[in-house]
Amino acid sequence: MELSRPRTNWGRVLLVILGLLLIAGLLYFTVSRYFAVKEVRLPNLIGLSSEEATAILADLKLEPEFFSEDIDNAIVNAVSSQSPQAGTIVRQGRSVAVGINRPELRITMPSVVDISVSNATEMLGNLGLDLAEISYQYSDAAVGRIIAQEPPAGSVASVSTRVSLVVSRGQEGFRTTMPNLKGLSIDEAKKRLRDLGVSSIGTTSTGISFDRPGVISGQVPEAGATLTQGTHVILSAPLSTQAISQVPQLAGVPLSQIQMQLNAAGLSLGAVTYTNDPAQSPGVISFKPSGYTLRDTPVEIVINREGLTEPITNLAAVPAPVATVPAQTTPTPVTTPSNPAPTVAQPSPSSPSSNSQTSTSQTPEPAQSSSTPATPQEGTSSLTGAADGSRQVPITFDPTNLGVPSLMEQSYKFKLVVQDERGERTVVERTVQPGESVTSNVAIYGDATVQTYINGILFQAWNP
Numbered sequence: 001m002e003l004s005r006p007r008t009n010w011g012r013v014l015l016v017i018l019g020l021l022l023i024a025g026l027l028y029f030t031v032s033r034y035f036a037v038k039e040v041r042l043p044n045l046i047g048l049s050s051e052e053a054t055a056i057l058a059d060l061k062l063e064p065e066f067f068s069e070d071i072d073n074a075i076v077n078a079v080s081s082q083s084p085q086a087g088t089i090v091r092q093g094r095s096v097a098v099g100i101n102r103p104e105l106r107i108t109m110p111s112v113v114d115i116s117v118s119n120a121t122e123m124l125g126n127l128g129l130d131l132a133e134i135s136y137q138y139s140d141a142a143v144g145r146i147i148a149q150e151p152p153a154g155s156v157a158s159v160s161t162r163v164s165l166v167v168s169r170g171q172e173g174f175r176t177t178m179p180n181l182k183g184l185s186i187d188e189a190k191k192r193l194r195d196l197g198v199s200s201i202g203t204t205s206t207g208i209s210f211d212r213p214g215v216i217s218g219q220v221p222e223a224g225a226t227l228t229q230g231t232h233v234i235l236s237a238p239l240s241t242q243a244i245s246q247v248p249q250l251a252g253v254p255l256s257q258i259q260m261q262l263n264a265a266g267l268s269l270g271a272v273t274y275t276n277d278p279a280q281s282p283g284v285i286s287f288k289p290s291g292y293t294l295r296d297t298p299v300e301i302v303i304n305r306e307g308l309t310e311p312i313t314n315l316a317a318v319p320a321p322v323a324t325v326p327a328q329t330t331p332t333p334v335t336t337p338s339n340p341a342p343t344v345a346q347p348s349p350s351s352p353s354s355n356s357q358t359s360t361s362q363t364p365e366p367a368q369s370s371s372t373p374a375t376p377q378e379g380t381s382s383l384t385g386a387a388d389g390s391r392q393v394p395i396t397f398d399p400t401n402l403g404v405p406s407l408m409e410q411s412y413k414f415k416l417v418v419q420d421e422r423g424e425r426t427v428v429e430r431t432v433q434p435g436e437s438v439t440s441n442v443a444i445y446g447d448a449t450v451q452t453y454i455n456g457i458l459f460q461a462w463n464p
Contacts, residue, residue, distance in 0.1 A: 044086035045079045045098060053079050053098055061092035067099055070158070074101040104158035111153035112146050116199075117167055120146055124163055132162035136169045143170035144199040170197050180223035181216045181235065189216050189235055200232040205239045208292060213240030245295045246405055250287045255303070255310050258284065262299055264404045264459055270298030274305055274312075282308035390443045393464045397452060398437040408435045413455050416440060420448035 040060045045053045050066060057064045074080040081099035084090060107127050112120035121131060141147050148166035151157055176196045181189040190201055206217055218236035221227070245266040250258060259269050277285070287301040303312070397414065399407035406412070416428040416438070422445045432438060442450065444464060451461045 038092050039089050040092055042082070042084055042086055042088045042090055042096065045082045046086070047075055048079050049077070050079070050098070050100055057096055057098075062090065063093075063095040064098045065095050067097065068102040069099040070103045071099070071101045072103075076101055076103060104160055107157045107159070107161070109149075109151050109153050109155045109157050109161075109163075112149050112163075112165065113153070114141070114145055114147075116144055117146065117165065120165060128159040129157065130162050132164045134165045134167055136167050138170065138172040139168040140171060141168035142194055142197050142199060143168060143174070170199075174228065176227045178219070178221050178223055178225040178227050178233070181219050182223075184216050186214050186216065186235060186237055189219075193233060196227070198227055198231065198233055202232065202234045204234060204236050206236045207238045208244045209238035209240070213238055213242075243295060244292050245297070246292050247287070247290050247299060248404065250284045250299070250301060252281065253284060255283065255312065258301065260460060261404075263457065264454065265406075266295040267293070268296060268298045270300040273300070273302045275302060276306045277304050278306045280304050280306070282306060283310070388445075390445050393442045393444050393450075394439070395442055395450065395464075396437060396439045399435060400437070407454070410434055413453075414438055415453040415456075416442070417451045417453065418442055418444060418448055419451070420444050421446035 040062070042062075043056060043060075045056065048056070050064075054064050069080060071080040078101060079098055080101035083097040090096070105128070107129065110123060110127070112123060115123075117134065124131065137147065139147050145168045146165050147168045150164040151161065157163075174197055176198070179192060179196070181192065184192070186203060193201055209215070214237050216235050216237050220234045221231070227233070247267065248261045248265050250261065253261065262269055275285075282304050284301050285304045287299055289297065289299065305312070395416065397416070411431055411433050414428065414430060414432045415426060417424060417426050427442050428438060428440050442464075444450075448464060449461060450464055452459045
């Protein structure tokens with residue numbers, strides 16, 4: 001029995017062959033298209049601006065990739081390099097690296113060795129340099145002092161340079177004995193501690209002193225104690241009276257005298273707050289700060305309007321700076337009272353002179369108070385009828401009851417100035433001892449303004 005052979009399916013074979021031929025054709029088309037990409041010669045872009053280089057490469061169907069570089073003797077903000085180089089044959093569509101010359105500021109590195117980190121940071125910051133890192137090593141140098149730097153002093157750096165510092169930890173196992181610093185100035189005490197290798201030093205104020213400000217009066221640790229690497233030393237010293245003022249007692253003081261007393265104490269008038277409280281006395285009922293404070297500090301006051309008879313206009317809410325020499329003004333005519341104020345009291349605010357204070361200084365005119373500094377002498381009046389038309393006004397400046405401690409504790413420069421129909425003139429100018437009073441007979445022509453100055457600052461102005 002003879003077996004029949006399987007019949008070949010030529011149709012299927014033909015389809016396979018056609019498929020293979022189609023794939024081969026597509027492959028050939030793709031490869032030939034790749035190899036058919038147009039090639040161009042890269043031009044020389046050196047010296048062109050980034051805009052010009054971009055336009056040229058776009059025409060050649062090339063993509064620029066810009067980066068910044070710092071090239072000596074190259075045009076600033078222009079192409080300084082390219083890759084591939086000019087003349088290279090490249091295919092369209094590829095990218096070209098283009099360097100733009102943007103030079104950084106050249107800086108000569110300063111030496112920061114043997115100074116503190118804070119000082120070095122400030123110095124480097126002023127040059128536009130930043131710190132990279134700070135490391136610490138034991139050394140014979142004082143604690144906290146820089147002993148090395150990178151880059152070294154004298155080398156050329158740029159604003160992108162980061163500086164590394166090495167700081168001294170002091171001697172390994174550092175120990176020393178705390179000296180007795182009392183009686184030394186703050187600067188002398190600090191120098192002595194630094195010479196011993198102590199770097200952590202703080203200061204604090206302890207009151208005020210008229211004759212020994214800034215002199216060490218206390219120390220922690222006490223003399224004889226052992227100081228180690230991390231010991232923090234605190235030095236105590238009183239402040240100078242030149243930096244501190246005592247706030248005068250303002251409660252109950254007439255409004256017309258508030259600013260005068262503050263100016264005399266080296267202070268200024270701050271915010272003024274008003275209230276209406278029948279349970280409290282009229283006028284100033286509270287103020288802050290009190291006691292001692294720094295000079296030129298504004299003092300805030302609270303005024304009770306309930307029952308207040310004195311005009312609030314006697315008080316300036318924002319005091320103007322006191323001029324050393326007041327502007328020339330024509331004083332308002334003042335009628336001399338028929339019964340001038342005896343003893344050391346000035347005319348009260350209701351008297352004719354109460355509204356004729358010198359406006360340029362904005363210093364209130366004297367009100368009726370035993371603390372008024374300069375007045376006609378007791379039992380006397382202005383003398384008139386002199387041949388030259390002048391009148392003699394006896395004036396006494398007595399600091400005893402002014403409430404200004406500095407006038408009783410320190411000498412000061414006193415000046416008495418008169419402005420009248422014959423102009424401005426200085427009648428008295430001399431140094432006055434603490435607590436001493438000044439008496440003078442002043443010849444005045446017509447309407448006048450009398451002014452007293454303490455250490456060159458207008459203290460009081462009134463119309464006799």
